[in-house]
Amino acid sequence: LATVPTIKKLRAYAERIRAAELEKCLSKMGDDIPKKTRRAVDDLSRGIVNKLLHGPLQHLRCDGSDSRTLNDTLENMHALNRMFNLEA
Amino acid sequence: LATVPTIKKLRAYAERIRAAELEKCLSKMGDDIPKKTRRAVDDLSRGIVNKLLHGPLQHLRCDGSDSRTLNDTLENMHALNRMFNLEA
Amino acid sequence: SKKHELISHLKTGKNFLRNQEPEKAFLEFKTALELAKNLKDPIEEKKAARGLGASLQRQGKYREAIKYHSMVLDISEREKEDSGNTEAFGAIADCYAEIGDLERAAKFYDTYIARLDED
Amino acid sequence: SKKHELISHLKTGKNFLRNQEPEKAFLEFKTALELAKNLKDPIEEKKAARGLGASLQRQGKYREAIKYHSMVLDISEREKEDSGNTEAFGAIADCYAEIGDLERAAKFYDTYIARLDED
Numbered sequence: 001l002a003t004v005p006t007i008k009k010l011r012a013y014a015e016r017i018r019a020a021e022l023e024k025c026l027s028k029m030g031d032d033i034p035k036k037t038r039r040a041v042d043d044l045s046r047g048i049v050n051k052l053l054h055g056p057l058q059h060l061r062c063d064g065s066d067s068r069t070l071n072d073t074l075e076n077m078h079a080l081n082r083m084f085n086l087e088a
Numbered sequence: 089l090a091t092v093p094t095i096k097k098l099r100a101y102a103e104r105i106r107a108a109e110l111e112k113c114l115s116k117m118g119d120d121i122p123k124k125t126r127r128a129v130d131d132l133s134r135g136i137v138n139k140l141l142h143g144p145l146q147h148l149r150c151d152g153s154d155s156r157t158l159n160d161t162l163e164n165m166h167a168l169n170r171m172f173n174l175e176a
Numbered sequence: 177s178k179k180h181e182l183i184s185h186l187k188t189g190k191n192f193l194r195n196q197e198p199e200k201a202f203l204e205f206k207t208a209l210e211l212a213k214n215l216k217d218p219i220e221e222k223k224a225a226r227g228l229g230a231s232l233q234r235q236g237k238y239r240e241a242i243k244y245h246s247m248v249l250d251i252s253e254r255e256k257e258d259s260g261n262t263e264a265f266g267a268i269a270d271c272y273a274e275i276g277d278l279e280r281a282a283k284f285y286d287t288y289i290a291r292l293d294e295d
Numbered sequence: 296s297k298k299h300e301l302i303s304h305l306k307t308g309k310n311f312l313r314n315q316e317p318e319k320a321f322l323e324f325k326t327a328l329e330l331a332k333n334l335k336d337p338i339e340e341k342k343a344a345r346g347l348g349a350s351l352q353r354q355g356k357y358r359e360a361i362k363y364h365s366m367v368l369d370i371s372e373r374e375k376e377d378s379g380n381t382e383a384f385g386a387i388a389d390c391y392a393e394i395g396d397l398e399r400a401a402k403f404y405d406t407y408i409a410r411l412d413e414d
Binding site: 014017018021022024025026028029030036037039040041043044045047048049051052055056058059072075076079080082083084085 | 102105106109110112113114116117118124125127128129131132133135136137139140143144146147160163164167168170171172173
């Protein structure tokens with residue numbers, strides 16, 4: 001449960017980056033972007049973000065489904081807070 | 089210098105994800121993708137990866153340009169190795 | 177056409193969200209949701225529901241937002257087509273975190289995280 | 296046209312790289328580099344140089360790869376247009392890391408990392 005705020009902030013952080021880059025991409029592509037293209041680009045941006053976040057977020061999971069100790073999880077959390085500046 | 093292998097592996101890890109998602113995206117967009125679109129999509133994929141990696145990699149920099157101690161840097165490195173499974 | 181009208185409301189809703197006008201966005205998505213239901217278009221119905229959830233979140237109305245994000249999950253269940261679910265699990269968790277229900281937040285984040293690796 | 300031919304060699308080179316045939320990729324990029332030079336097309340010239348660097352890296356020829364990745368930086372310098380530089384700094388660092396020159400690797404990674412936040 002202690003890791004919930006970090007998960008939330010890391011998600012928000014990544015979403016800001018995704019939205020900004022997607023916006024830039026669409027504006028470069030001009031008007032009349034075909035629907036198929038629009039959707040493929042959206043999937044691309046989500047796919048990259050989701051797959052990159054998967055590793056770190058898995059190490060913050062709180063369901064005790066594996067042998068990791070609470071201590072390890074908290075250490076991972078502190079490292080992520082530090083590295084992504086999530087406490088600001 | 090101790091962090092060089094981690095930087096290299098994290099870069100390679102992210103590049104695999106980027107290349108796979110980009111491939112999927114381009115195949116969804118069909119043939120005859122306009123050059124402008126092709127380039128915008130490539131920039132999008134690099135933009136997201138680069139901006140997401142910026143935080144963690146900055147915490148592995150080895151130039152001693154700030155007050156972080158070597159110890160902190162090594163801790164960040166271990167956390168990244170663990171969270172992205174980079175030691176496998 | 178009605179379909180055209182639907183797409184246009186979704187688009188306007190997104191623009192309002194982007195421009196920090198969540199109340200106006202809510203109205204657009206609400207209209208879009210009705211149109212999508214009438215047209216029996218589940219994909220656009222999910223987009224409208226997600227938009228409604230996001231609009232309410234921006235207004236701090238987290239409990240109501242959960243209702244609409246959950247609607248995405250219900251539509252997926254009904255249609256046996258789960259696009260948008262990962263995002264919905266994450267958004268519901270965010271809302272529970274905001275209202276201090278960390279137990280439920282953690283549960284939804286777990287489902288969200290387990291799905292991040294899928295397509 | 297010559298431009299068409301150039302684009303086609305770049306594309307074939309990329310496909311060879313993807314299919315794990317770096318020797319064949321190298322030949323395509325080599326041709327592309329010559330064409331790009333003749334056409335005075337610095338953007339495509341950089342793509343060819345980057346492709347040559349990547350092809351050599353895949354063959355474990357790291358010192359030669361560094362030469363071509365550095366060529367990207369030189370072209371940028373010459374043209375006052377720095378697209379592709381971030382990637383080049385990263386790739387050069389990767390090569391130095393492979394040959395055990397950690398000092399130089401760290402130096403190039405530092406420049407690479409400092410640029411990640413830019414557009």
